[in-house]
Amino acid sequence: MTDHTHADTLRTPIVAVLGHVDHGKTSLLDTIRGSAVSEGEAGAITQHIGATDIPLDTISGMAGELIDPTDFDLPGLLFIDTPGHHSFSTLRARGGALADIAVLVVDVNDGFQPQTEEAIDILRRTGTPFVVAANKVDTTPGWNPQDGEPIQKSMDAQSERAKSMLDENLYEIIGQLSDAGFSADLYWRVQDFQKNIGVVPLSALTGEGVPDLLTVLMGLSQRFMKEEMAIDVTGPGEGTVLEVKDERGFGATVDTVVYDGVIRNGDTVVVGGQDEPIVTEIRALLRPRPLAEIRTEKEFEKVGEIGAAAGVKIAAPDLDRAMAGAPVRVVRDRTVDQVVEEVKAELAEIEVETADNGVVVKADTLGSLEAMANALREAEVPILRAEVGDIAPRDIAVAETANQDEHKAILGFNVDLLQNAESDLENADVKLFKNEVIYQLVEDYERYVEEKQRAQQETVLDKVVRPARFRILPDHTFRQNDPAVVGVEVISGTLQNNRNVGYFEGNEFERVGGLSGIQKQGDDVDEARAGERVSIAIDGPTVGRDIEEGDTLWTEVPEKHAKILEQELKEEITADEREALQGYLDTRRKRDPFWGK
Numbered sequence: 169m170t171d172h173t174h175a176d177t178l179r180t181p182i183v184a185v186l187g188h189v190d191h192g193k194t195s196l197l198d199t200i201r202g203s204a205v206s207e208g209e210a211g212a213i214t215q216h217i218g219a220t221d222i223p224l225d226t227i228s229g230m231a232g233e234l235i236d237p238t239d240f241d242l243p244g245l246l247f248i249d250t251p252g253h254h255s256f257s258t259l260r261a262r263g264g265a266l267a268d269i270a271v272l273v274v275d276v277n278d279g280f281q282p283q284t285e286e287a288i289d290i291l292r293r294t295g296t297p298f299v300v301a302a303n304k305v306d307t308t309p310g311w312n313p314q315d316g317e318p319i320q321k322s323m324d325a326q327s328e329r330a331k332s333m334l335d336e337n338l339y340e341i342i343g344q345l346s347d348a349g350f351s352a353d354l355y356w357r358v359q360d361f362q363k364n365i366g367v368v369p370l371s372a373l374t375g376e377g378v379p380d381l382l383t384v385l386m387g388l389s390q391r392f393m394k395e396e397m398a399i400d401v402t403g404p405g406e407g408t409v410l411e412v413k414d415e416r417g418f419g420a421t422v423d424t425v426v427y428d429g430v431i432r433n434g435d436t437v438v439v440g441g442q443d444e445p446i447v448t449e450i451r452a453l454l455r456p457r458p459l460a461e462i463r464t465e466k467e468f469e470k471v472g473e474i475g476a477a478a479g480v481k482i483a484a485p486d487l488d489r490a491m492a493g494a495p496v497r498v499v500r501d502r503t504v505d506q507v508v509e510e511v512k513a514e515l516a517e518i519e520v521e522t523a524d525n526g527v528v529v530k531a532d533t534l535g536s537l538e539a540m541a542n543a544l545r546e547a548e549v550p551i552l553r554a555e556v557g558d559i560a561p562r563d564i565a566v567a568e569t570a571n572q573d574e575h576k577a578i579l580g581f582n583v584d585l586l587q588n589a590e591s592d593l594e595n596a597d598v599k600l601f602k603n604e605v606i607y608q609l610v611e612d613y614e615r616y617v618e619e620k621q622r623a624q625q626e627t628v629l630d631k632v633v634r635p636a637r638f639r640i641l642p643d644h645t646f647r648q649n650d651p652a653v654v655g656v657e658v659i660s661g662t663l664q665n666n667r668n669v670g671y672f673e674g675n676e677f678e679r680v681g682g683l684s685g686i687q688k689q690g691d692d693v694d695e696a697r698a699g700e701r702v703s704i705a706i707d708g709p710t711v712g713r714d715i716e717e718g719d720t721l722w723t724e725v726p727e728k729h730a731k732i733l734e735q736e737l738k739e740e741i742t743a744d745e746r747e748a749l750q751g752y753l754d755t756r757r758k759r760d761p762f763w764g765k
């Protein structure tokens with residue numbers, strides 16, 4: 169942990185934006201950035217790698233009368249630029265969420281959608297405070313746009329009809345939040361933001377309501393997060409890898425959000441890698457060039473050091489096996505071993521529990537891998553191997569070793585099938601599942617397993633001998649023997665052709681012969697159901713000697729089949745088959761209590 173006893177400063181809270189596809193995450197970030205820039209002040213925003221820093225002055229300028237900047241001593245807000253909950257689950261810091269606060273974007277017309285639910289789950293699990301941006305209010309029929317205005321002011325300019333239509337949609341969202349277990353209300357009605365989620369109606373398109381969102385975010389951070397924002401600005405830097413990227417002239421680099429301390433050029437750092445922690449020395453710390461210098465050849469500018477909270481690109485040797493979501497730690501005055509152990513310990517927290525048997529899981533980041541593992545654990549699906557990265561030939565080979573068919577599967581979340589793995593997959597008996605929504609991915613897999621099991625049961629059911637009890641009808645002997653042909657009525661169960669039949673003498677089963685034909689109204693059939701009257705040919709017995717009219721006969725069910733029927737297929741067979749089975753088992757067990765067990 170960082171020593172907080174000296175040089176404490178308040179850092180900028182880190183904000184993440186998440187929500188369902190197309191609900192407006194990117195537009196909202198663009199609008200926040202855009203209106204910050206159009207505030208016109210020099211240094212209104214600072215573009216970081218993977219993040220945008222909006223200082224308090226700019227926020228208060230945008231928020232107008234909503235904010236009194238003297239109420240705040242936090243320096244501003246750092247918005248993570250890569251929106252979406254995939255990246256959000258990457259955003260870890262010391263076992264928790266990297267983002268201090270989140271904005272959940274919900275389209276007012278669409279309400280909650282699958283990725284909204286998933287985002288809520290992640291927020292709940294990580295205990296991240298959040299506000300809901302009820303976006304696209306401008307699409308309300310009859311809306312009279314009030315560009316960039318606070319939402320109350322904008323509401324005052326709307327017709328009663330538009331207002332009530334919007335209200336209806338907003339209450340729908342509040343209801344959905346409540347269904348998800350969060351008590352919520354329109355933000356200006358919320359008294360206690362620790363107990364209630366504030367909903368901010370806004371439009372990323374017209375900017376109305378955006379001042380309100382910034383005000384609420386600032387207020388929440390100031391009130392509830394101030395203590396966590398106290399950091400030692402000179403301490404060894406700590407951060408999280410957002411993305412691993414090849415950069416011309418630099419090789420593999422890691423885009424990193426620094427949430428504590430300071431990172432300096434030349435520092436030795438430990439970075440979580442695919443196989444083991446990577447120990448390397450920083451060759452360059454890179455930031456985007458300020459907008460004014462955009463015309464220069466080079467995309468990045470080098471900086472000597474960078475302090476939390478900030479986004480920076482780290483160039484250093486050996487970073488190609490670094491993982492998105494993994495920790496980055498500066499060694500500084502500690503030993504390398506000590507920091508390697510720290511990084512290992514942190515990675516171990518995320519390490520997914522694996523079993524000797526199970527599926528292969530691949531995900532784009534450590535965080536999403538962890539979320540996948542959680543979802544699979546809940547669904548009681550064991551995992552054989554879990555890794556960050558695209559699907560490679562090795563994964564297919566591993567999946568193929570699973571000894572249960574249903575486990576010969578790869579579940580890929582937000583990853584691609586590598587080109588050199590395509591033919592392997594085609595030739596292997598491995599099923600690939602890909603989806604961008606975790607619970608849908610798990611559901612797809614569960615459905616597949618169910619179908620597979622049903623198909624297996626059906627084949628078993630096809631082969632298994634069905635129980636039947638039937639009676640020889642009086643005056644229905646058509647032939648005495650070779651074979652005996654008699655009319656019967658099936659009392660319960662299914663009488664199948666080519667089965668052995670017999671009767672119980674006391675509790676002993678006496679086989680009389682085998683069925684060699686069933687005819688129903690003159691037509692050959694394979695089976696007869698309960699209640700049906702058919703004529704059957706039995707090889708073996710002679711009517712009047714071995715069997716009599718009026719006798720009750722049974723299909724002989726082999727012990728193994730009886731066991732499968734009773735233990736595995738009881739739900740699959742019909743009620744009268746169950747009845748026949750029960751009668752058969754009861755009689756068998758009078759003699760041998762363990763028969764068919």
Ligand SMILES: Nc1nc2c(ncn2[C@@H]2O[C@H](COP(=O)(O)OP(=O)(O)OP(=O)(O)O)[C@@H](O)[C@H]2O)c(=O)[nH]1
Pocket residue numbers: 187188189190191192193194195196251252303304305306307370371372373374
């Ligand atoms: N009318 C209106 N349209 C909006 C608003 N916000 C976003 N849109 C539109 O909605 C569409 C999706 O917006 P994006 O910002 O790309 O949504 P996103 O959530 O970032 O989508 P992904 O990045 O694909 O997940 C775009 O066509 C936007 O122009 C809004 O407030 N009003």
